[in-house]
Amino acid sequence: METIRRGSRGPLVARWQEFLGNQNLQNHPGAADGIFGAKTAAATREFQQRHGLVADGVVGPMTWAQAQALGFGGGGVMIIEANFEATAPNGTAYLSWAPRKLTLRLIDAQGRNPATVRLSSLRAIPLQFAVARTADGQPTLDIDLPQDSSPAEVWISGVFGEASTEDGDSGYRINDLASGVELASQPAMVRIRKNANRLADGERDRFLQAMADLNASGTGRFRDFRDMHVDAARIEAHFDVGFLPWHRSYLLDLERELQEIDPSVALPYWRFDEPAPQVFSTDFMGLPNSVGRVIFEPGHPFESWVTDGQLGLVRPMGFPPDARPPVIISEADTLALEPEAGETKYRGFAEMEGNPHGIAHTRFSLGSFIRAIGTAARDPLFFMLHANVDRLWAKWQWLERLRNPDDAQAFGTSDDNRVGHRLDDTMWPWNQIVTPPRPISAPGGTLAPSPLTPRPGLSPMVRDMIDYQGITAGDPLGFDYDDVPIE
């Protein structure tokens, strides 16, 4: 067994604390929390003194031998250590369709050889398990842990089509195959961007509340997002091949801020080629009155929405709230956009910046914030519109199997070699560059980091946005769409 001492952490420490707690010592080791602190050290020294060992508070081979002689581990329960890379500081794991790595180590085999553990789902929303990084996991997985405590890897992902609706409604457990005893469990959420028109009430309300909190009636960090999407930054983000990657980064940055407020939130998308009566209602994105001011139900989190010092939203609609907006091309037609001769496939698809994207903005009548680049980001609906733009790109990437940034067809050359639109350019404002040709200020600082994945880093390049699921780049960016698979 490995040596543990003050500062050690993990399941073995917890078992040691539990054992000490049953030794009728004057020094109680404290709660079996797996953290070897001052109390545990004092109890260890007393235990060592009592049994004629060197009272140094360090649990090494001699102390372990004494403990085993007194029945430590005698319950026959194997001890393992489990580290899952997708676990957030709140203790919940957040997953999507992309496999994430769980590292398992055998701490005490209790004589089992092979020491086999079984992984299975903990709650209603299933997970899948595999020994290699694959989207084709299985509902349960048996794995033999090496006797020498070297690590074993398991890959865990959500099951496509089975997204969570709330925090912790998914998870996994690890059982000793021989005895059936549960050795560890991990609550999780399969956190997926969904169609806004079909959100459960709870999902909708948590999203609205997180947006309202981020805005804090015009005094919160939302202001930075509003200030990133301004006229001065038009050409950073639009009218060229970097349009899609820039907005993907922008949405990810915003979504990570929302998840800081409420980790169960994922950005919903507005499918602008379908009727969305749930979206255009007073309990979600609101409805305009006769002069175009957006009205919400009493108590709605957006009742005190303020941007640029101005209370409320202006969004007169150009179509009935329960109808499909006219002119916008369908999803099928968007996915079928073809390149012109000599262009990459991506360039053909990127024509969607005009229709459906631009047309979706201008389906709202004159005066609507969402119609113009300089004011669009005042309106929370803008982010749901762009989540759908991004979803269409993701779906196209899946259909065409074009997710490797080094695949020539997956991107395209900038029209004018314009900075910010080439594969290896960093993107404003996250690069914080404020010298020409970039804008003179860079609001919001670097891109929000995630506790769940190192990608894309604080100052992403255009190429970092292409393989969002980490198919070729290893780690995912951390989001997925309900109708876009990984393989």
Ligand SMILES: [Cu+2]
């Ligand atoms: Cu834009």
